Each structure stands twice: as C-alpha cells, then as structure tokens.
Amino acid sequence: MKKVIRTIGLLISSFAVLLLLASCGTPLSKQNVVTRAEETNTLTWGVKADTKLFGLMDVKDGQIKGFEVDLAKALTKQILGPKGKAQFVQVTSSTRMPLLQNGNIDAIIATMTITPERAKQVDFSRSYFDAGQSLLVKNGSPIHNIKDLNHSGRTVLGVVGSNSVQNVAKAAPKARVLQLSDYAQAMTALKSGQGDALTTDNGILYGMAVENPGYSVVGGTFTKEPYGIATRKGQGDFQKKIAKALTEVEKSGQYNKLLAKWFSNVPGFNYKEMER
Template sequence: MKQLFRRVGLIVSALAVLLVLTACGSGKALSDQNVVTRAKQTNTITWGVKADTKLFGLMDVKDGRIKGFEIDLAKALTKQILGSKGKASFVQVTSQTRISLLNNGNIDAIMATMTITPEREKQVDFSRSYFDAGQSLLVKKGSGIKSVKDLNKKGATVLGVVGSTSVQNMAKAAPKAKVLQLSDYAQAMTALKSGQGQALTTDNGILAGMAVENPGYELVGGSFTKEPYGIAINKGQGEFKGDINKALTQVEKSGEYNRLLKKWFGSVAGFNYKEMER
C-alpha cells in the first residue's frame, strides 16, 4: 500500500511539474520562445544597451536611468512594433556580455554599438544597419599624432576595449603598435589620461562622446574603417527581425530618426551628423 501511495505521489508531482512548464511557455527556454508572441503578451521588448557610452547609452547618476541615441531609438522602435503603449525595458550590457545575455534569453535584442561582422553573424542575426560608424582615434591635444600611420611603430601603445572589432582592426592598420585592452571605455579613457597609451581607438561616434566629456582630447585621422551598427537578435527569430527592419524604416521615413540624430550629435565638435542622416 505504501508503495502504491508513493507511486501516486510521484505521478502527481510529475503532473505538477508538467503544468508549471506548460504555464511558462511549453517548457521552451526563453531564447527559443517566439519573441514577438512574448512581447505582445507582456507589451514589452527588453533591450541590451550600453551604460558607459556617452551619446549612445550612458547612465545618468542623478536619476539612475540610461540615456542616449540608442535608448531613444529603441523606444521609438518598440512603439512601432507594439503600438503607442508598448514599453521598452533596458538591461545594461558590455562588449563581453551582450551575446551571452542574448543567447540565454535575458534580453530580446542588442542595441549596443555592435558592428555587423561575418564572425558575429555566425552567432546571431542582425537587422539592417541603424548607424554607419567608422573607426577613429582619440588623442591628447598637441600629441603630434595625426593618423593611424603615426602609431605603426615599435614603442607605440594603442588602447582598446575587450570584445570590440576596433582591437582587431588596429592589429591590421598598425601591426607594429602594441594594443592594450581594457574592460570598458571608462577604464580605457583613464588609461589614456594616465599615459598608458598614446591613443584610444574605437568608433567615431563613441569617441565623439568621450571628447565632449574630456575637452583636452580630440579626434584625429578621420575614419579608417567602416563600422555599421546593427541590432542583434537570436537566430530563428525571423518574424522579430522583420518587425525590427520594418519599424526602422518607418522611424526613418517619419523624420524621427534624423531628429534623434540631431538631438544627440548635432552639437558635437568634429562630428558631421548631416552625413549620417537618412
């Protein structure tokens, strides 16, 4: 009799687990669930964004909110996809953590100054480009450095961020220079100020924001690569990718894209936002 009760108890427990899994979305991992279906159910899209990158995504210590071009664009896309009452939720990511957070289902999409590359396309799918950046250099004013060619020599050290394409590009553009990789842009800027390197390299839009915060530093050399930013999503989310591309087109046609571009980049010295308009 005891064995019978024990067996019945096991069956009941198994059924309870099955019901819980069904209630949670047929037992599928978050990353495997249809993002559009879930977003419509919750009326929310969760975006992975930077919080240390001025102009694109920077934490405002006064109110604890992340603000920037990518934040405003994500909100605009969310409303296009879900309607005027749709909500955009934000999770802070870095160049090292963004893909793993996406693959694990912690976020629905990445909009975090992420360049579209063939290598990354093996891991994730991308929307079409929403910002056409180019790699440049940030140096101390009066440094004498005018272009990436001035750094292609022994003894030169260039600072970059782990997980960014700029580090790989620098190895090609100035193979004789040493590249020192830091965990984020704040640490890279601190390293530049302390003399650990002669230049900091990444995309021009990011460097423009750093130059605004640090008047003693300037962009030099123009752009020596093309770095189109795309919105990354998990593979197998074709409906979501289509909705994002459609929403981006609508935001561009309405003029909202150019308004956001002017809002965040219109007054940045050395950055011609007019060239970026759509």
C-alpha cells in the same frame, strides 16, 4: 592511489552533473521573442551605459540616455504599439553577445558593428547608424593617424569584445593592444597614460572628446562601421518587425529628429550627412 583515482572519478562525474543541470530546463534563448513580447508587452534591449551620445548613465536620475536608447524606445512603440514598454539592460562590448545568446536580452542596440564574423552567430538588422573607426588622443600627442601607431612600443587601448581591437591589430600590427572591460575604463586608462591612443568608432570617440576637454579625435576614419541591431538566430519574425519599424521611424522623420537631438552640438561631426 585508490583514493586519488576515486577523487578524480568523482570530479569528472560532478562536472558531468553540472553540465547536465545546465542543459535542462526551457532555455529562454529558444523562445519566440515576438510571442513573448506581445504577452508581456515588453522588449528587453541591451544598451551601453558608458558611451556618451549613444547610451550613458545619467547620475542625476539613474536613467540611461542616448541616441540608441531613444531609438530603441521608438522602435518598441512601433512594434508593440503605443503602450509597449522598452526595458534596458546595461551591456558592455564583452557581455553583450553572451547576454543575447543566453537570453538575458531580446536584442542588442549597443554600438555594434555588422561584421560577417558576427553575422554567423547572430542576425543583424540593416544599419541604423554608419560610423567609422578612428583614434582619440591627448592634444599635442605625436599620434596623428593610424600609421603613427604602427611602431613597437606604441600601445593602443580598446575594449574587450569590440571589433575595433581586431581592426587595429590589422592596421597597426606592431602596436600593443590592451583590452579594457568597458569604455569608461578605457578612457580612464588613456587619461592615466596606460596607452598612446584609444581606438573605437568615431561616434563614441566624439562623445568622449565632448566630455573630456584636452582630448581630440584624429586621423579621420580608417574603417567603415555600420551599426546593426542584433537578435538571436532563428528569430526571423522579430527581425522582420524591427526592419519594418526602422523604416517607419525613418520615414516619419523621427530618426532625423533624434539624430539632431544628440549629434547637432558635437564639434567636428557632420550629422547632416547622416540624415535619412
């Protein structure tokens, strides 16, 4: 019995040591991003690598390509000057918040909707892209809109950490929601018949529909999803720089050029509406 008590005591004390270890050092999350970026001449952005049109890994050269990647490059040049380097870290919806909070990345530009809930945890720029949530289904599916999903026995696929799963739980409470780890996994699960529909923002879904003939976006949008650039709380300088850079990029026409580059060939998507 004594031995058991001693073991438990040791257990607790070692956990305490671990926690103590975790709390010392100079956390990256506390450093000023702008000061460090100017020293190193680099900004580290968290981007998606599995989302066509926004951020997708190109197998040919191992580079991530997409609207958000290009926009992040343009913003970096605005903030740090023409020699500024943008570094990219692949994130998923479930890893992006912890990565930002813990200081692995400086900012998130990864199809992240501005929500009041998230705004309590991070600071957002104003919207750089206005998306809306929609559904992707196999052609000929009985699902035509979100109401068709609101039956028990229907399964909707989403991604861990995206707010679209919360939205769908509100809009179709009877449906079962499965959360996969990223969009590539969710799309593969849809193809394997693990769910009746995949839900997320229309921009992402249109990208999937382009890549996967036989699947289409249905039902229009049932929410508004403005995408913002997220930074840690207490990085006000950095947010100001981003806001200014975003305005510059929009004014110079660079924004519209990037929009046309990525979205002009997407059937069913009116990119002209989105021009700024």
